[in-house]
Amino acid sequence: MIPSLRRLTTGTYGFVSRRFFTTATPKDNNTTNEQPQTHFGFQTVNKNDKESMVKEVFDNVSSSYDLMNDVMSMGIHRLWKDELISTLNPTPGSHLLDVAGGTGDISFRFLEKIKQSPYYLPAIGANPPKNTSLPSSATVFDINQSMLDQGKKRGILNGYNETTDPSIDWVQGNSENLPFKDETFNCYTVSFGIRNCTNVDQVLKEAHRVLKKGGRFLCLEFSQIPNPALRYMYDTYSFNVIPVMGQLVVGDRDSYQYLVESIRKFPDQETFADMMRDAGFQQVTYKNLSFGICAIHSGWKL
Amino acid sequence: MFKINNLKIIKEYSVYRHPKLYNINSTTTTTTILHKNDQQQIINKKGYTTTTTTNKNKIQNNLFQKVLLTFGSAIVAFHNPARGDMVATLGEVTGGCAIKKIKENMKSDPIGREILLTRPRILESTYPANLHLLPETTFGGAYYKWMKGHGFSPDERTQVRMIEDDEDAYVMQRYREVHDFWHVLSGIDISVHGEIAVKWLEMIQTGLPSTALSSFVGPLSVSWQDKKELINDMIPWAIRCGRNCKPLMNIKYEDYWETDLNEFRKILNFEPYISSNNNNSNKNE
Numbered sequence: 001m002i003p004s005l006r007r008l009t010t011g012t013y014g015f016v017s018r019r020f021f022t023t024a025t026p027k028d029n030n031t032t033n034e035q036p037q038t039h040f041g042f043q044t045v046n047k048n049d050k051e052s053m054v055k056e057v058f059d060n061v062s063s064s065y066d067l068m069n070d071v072m073s074m075g076i077h078r079l080w081k082d083e084l085i086s087t088l089n090p091t092p093g094s095h096l097l098d099v100a101g102g103t104g105d106i107s108f109r110f111l112e113k114i115k116q117s118p119y120y121l122p123a124i125g126a127n128p129p130k131n132t133s134l135p136s137s138a139t140v141f142d143i144n145q146s147m148l149d150q151g152k153k154r155g156i157l158n159g160y161n162e163t164t165d166p167s168i169d170w171v172q173g174n175s176e177n178l179p180f181k182d183e184t185f186n187c188y189t190v191s192f193g194i195r196n197c198t199n200v201d202q203v204l205k206e207a208h209r210v211l212k213k214g215g216r217f218l219c220l221e222f223s224q225i226p227n228p229a230l231r232y233m234y235d236t237y238s239f240n241v242i243p244v245m246g247q248l249v250v251g252d253r254d255s256y257q258y259l260v261e262s263i264r265k266f267p268d269q270e271t272f273a274d275m276m277r278d279a280g281f282q283q284v285t286y287k288n289l290s291f292g293i294c295a296i297h298s299g300w301k302l
Numbered sequence: 303m304f305k306i307n308n309l310k311i312i313k314e315y316s317v318y319r320h321p322k323l324y325n326i327n328s329t330t331t332t333t334t335i336l337h338k339n340d341q342q343q344i345i346n347k348k349g350y351t352t353t354t355t356t357n358k359n360k361i362q363n364n365l366f367q368k369v370l371l372t373f374g375s376a377i378v379a380f381h382n383p384a385r386g387d388m389v390a391t392l393g394e395v396t397g398g399c400a401i402k403k404i405k406e407n408m409k410s411d412p413i414g415r416e417i418l419l420t421r422p423r424i425l426e427s428t429y430p431a432n433l434h435l436l437p438e439t440t441f442g443g444a445y446y447k448w449m450k451g452h453g454f455s456p457d458e459r460t461q462v463r464m465i466e467d468d469e470d471a472y473v474m475q476r477y478r479e480v481h482d483f484w485h486v487l488s489g490i491d492i493s494v495h496g497e498i499a500v501k502w503l504e505m506i507q508t509g510l511p512s513t514a515l516s517s518f519v520g521p522l523s524v525s526w527q528d529k530k531e532l533i534n535d536m537i538p539w540a541i542r543c544g545r546n547c548k549p550l551m552n553i554k555y556e557d558y559w560e561t562d563l564n565e566f567r568k569i570l571n572f573e574p575y576i577s578s579n580n581n582n583s584n585k586n587e
Binding site: 042044236240241243245247248251257 | 341343348350351352353363364366367370371374385388
């Protein structure tokens with residue numbers, strides 16, 4: 001079986017992943033043909049099972065998630081997330097829905113940015129001044145409760161609890177079926193989470209539903225690098241180093257192998273922009289970060 | 303290849319298969335949910351390790367990954383000895399040639415050959431039913447008491463994933479699983495210098511490079527008192543015992559559960575370790 005798979009891995013690396021997706025099913029496995037299939041890294045799994053497999057991955061990585069982010073990207077992920085928030089450029093009075101927010105990186109940055117705004121004047125104390133700014137909030141939404149628990153711990157360390165600063169909400173649920181009413185948020189971000197979702201179109205439709213008119217959808221996600229030489233270096237680093245670092249630092253190789261493979265399976269920048277336009281977003285643009293390692297896609301509900 | 307005419311032998315032992323994957327009594331394997339244990343990570347044409355779906359739980363590493371794993375796991379294991387999976391990884395990545403030599407030794411011995419054919423595993427599910435009832439003077443009773451006293455379970459052992467050949471992987475797994483037996487036979491309790499003494503014994507018996515690394519680098523991190531004990535008593539014991547006793551990988555320990563412990567030691571010509579201050583021995587009174 002391995003020689004036959006080796007024959008399939010011809011062509012540039014960008015096409016390898018599609019061939020694995022279509023032909024990697026084992027021959028003696030008759031029962032999976034009836035159910036709809038999707039990709040889980042380079043494996044092919046039933047669509048119904050992908051959600052629980054992703055949940056298992058994130059249960060395993062939640063306690064060391066922030067540490068591993070720093071190890072894998074050498075700290076650059078902080079710059080990417082800062083860039084996302086400065087693209088969003090929130091003003092006081094904004095309400096953010098941070099989907100797949102996990103440990104709350106984006107929400108903390110969102111609130112810090114609002115506090116640095118010149119128009120920020122919170123209504124605290126017995127006699128607040130008359131020109132206080134509107135209150136803002138960030139709702140962190142994630143399918144995995146253990147990631148949310150890690151985020152809550154970080155929130156308490158940074159002063160975000162019910163008494164001192166209740167601006168963050170931690171909600172668990174599935175992003176394909178958001179428990180919010182239509183048009184409740186004016187910012188929606190999803191940061192490194194949408195590639196783990198089973199039905200990306202459904203997630204985009206729900207995003208379009210909960211955004212107010214004039215609201216902005218931002219997606220920060222790993223994407224494909226246009227330059228072939230850099231792509232080769234990035235692939236070498238991803239596949240050779242990252243799973244081994246996962247094994248050494250936290251003892252979990254499979255989750256990081258899934259991570260680097262799921263990056264390759266996600267559609268590239270233009271395809272994802274088309275998916276956003278199909279969901280109803282307008283003025284869809286994207287910009288590449290770090291030569292295309294990540295991309296920020298932006299769309300508006302108008 | 304050897305054929306076993308008496309099929310009863312096969313059915314008495316648990317064959318080495320991953321517990322979650324294979325039902326021993328059935329010949330078909332149907333998996334609808336492709337759990338991560340069903341994956342195999344192979345090296346694709348470009349030299350990267352990628353995942354496909356076959357019913358094995360194995361990882362292939364290319365040379366760069368092997369080097370990175372060797373140095374990384376050695377450093378992590380040195381800093382944090384509680385990371386048993388790092389010690390296991392070091393053993394698997396560096397153990398290629400030594401495992402082949404052990405396999406040759408096993409093939410030249412009749413009981414070793416039987417072990418390679420039947421591939422018995424030491425797991426909670428393959429314990430004899432009366433293990434907890436055996437008196438502590440027997441090998442099985444002493445082993446059970448030692449394991450329960452420390453709260454260990456044989457199921458906690460890391461599975462061998464990074465050795466590609468199935469037979470080599472089994473030899474490595476067997477080496478890991480009989481490590482506890484060697485603790486019981488030698489009478490050495492759990493302590494850093496105790497583990498180092500058992501590693502010396504393993505180095506002389508198996509020749510694995512990871513045992514050699516632990517034997518020479520491990521003593522650097524113990525206290526002077528323990529170093530003194532190691533150099534004066536434990537290492538000479540390990541060398542004596544390792545050279546005098548029968549090849550320990552060729553013993554089918556499952557046949558000796560009910561044998562008296564000292565009798566078993568005599569059969570193997572295994573000299574138990576008796577510390578001068580008597581703190582470390584669990585020989586029977």
